[in-house]
Amino acid sequence: MTRIIDVCCGSRMFHFDRENKDVTYCDIRRESHILCDGRSLEINPDIQMDFRNIPFESNSFHAVIFDPPHLVHAGEKSWLALKYGKLNQNWKDDLKQGFFECFRILKPNGVLIFKWNETQIKVSEILKLTDQKPFIGHPSGKRANTHWFCFMKAGEL
Structure with missing residues (x-):
């Protein structure tokens, strides 16, 4: 079993190594597209699954990456x-369940990396969907609309 899981990998955009053997890449979609600028978009997860119902045992991964869709309004x-x-x-229910599942499969003292773009939904609304609190966070991007957070699951020291 790998140590890291990305539960919404999409096209693996922010991974430095898109074939990292330590990562299990998962997504609900498996599809290919040609974008408007002619670039190819491949969404080809190792495991096709829904982040609201992750098919792994509790306490399975050292790190979980959760970068869910952030758009409600898009064609x-x-x-x-x-x-x-x-x-x-x-x-709201979907993301709340997603957080629950991500923390469920995370080992005690494991780390959850969460990424959110707040162009349509404020990050403050999203953080209300889990009772867990991040220990660090950082806005990024030209307009600082993308937020990165790191959580740690409580566990034995």
Whole structure:
């Protein structure tokens, strides 16, 4: 078993090594597209699964990466929806369940890396969906709309 799981890997955009053997790449989608600028977009996870129902035992991974879709409003075939995915109207329940599942499969003292872009939904609304508190966070990007957070699951020292 690998030590790290990315539960919404998409096209593995921010991974330095997109074939890292320590990472299990997962996504609900498996698809290929040609974007409007002619680039190819491949979403080809190791395991096709839904982050709301992760098919691994509790306490399985040292690190979990959770970068869920952040868009509610996007055309079905828009390049943004194709590249990043799209949330449905039950997004609060979906993300709350996603956080629950991510912490469930995380080993005690394991780390959850969470990424969120708040162009449509404020990060303050998202952090209310889990009772866990990040120990660090950082906004990034030209407009500082993307936020990175790191959580640690409580455990024995």
